[in-house]
Amino acid sequence: MGLVSSCPEDKIGRVIACLTSLTGEHENSSSALLSEMDVREMEKYCRGGSTAMLDCITVLFDNCTKAEDRQILVRFADRQRLNSTFIRFCENFDVYSSNSGCISSQEQSVHSCIEDSKRPWVPLGPMHRFCRHFKTWHECRTGPVTRACGRQTGEVIGIFLQGITPPICQGYLHRDTESTAHVSSACYSHLVVGVILSFLFVHSLTKR
Structure with missing residues (x-):
């Protein structure tokens, strides 16, 4: 993931890319906190x-x-919360x-959980789909790790993933289609919609 030297036009896409990879290798983002590369990072x-x-995130905020x-x-990113999340980790x-x-x-159990979570989806708005992605990311990593590696290990993973979840999705309940309604009328919603749809499409390709 190359660092930007000016504020990019697709700033939402950039901040999402930052948040979905610990190592800067976006193609490996599906393994967040699971791989040896993540351990080293x-x-x-x-x-x-x-x-x-x-x-x-720092470079993006410094340039925008x-x-x-x-x-x-x-x-999409609370720098203070992110720093606190890493320190706590x-x-x-x-x-x-x-x-x-x-x-x-x-990792295979996590991948299967994420794939299974897609099946019961009903048509949803882009913000709901986006926040559901982060919620599923959290649940499908925390659940298998807790069951196999113990409650304390699962809590370490879960607290970290909750901490890097975008502010716009904090408190989101993925079974409640109204839980992200407050962001739907934002003045920049047309921009968010386009970027998030592109993000979801690209991210789905990295899972195949």
């Missing part, structure tokens, strides 16, 4: 305070200084690293 952060995800750009970005890094083998072995 989180260890690097906990030792030195730098990680591709936070670096990506106009009020209208910031107004959009803060709906480091406090429990030993739990994560000592169980990394068990966590990695759940």
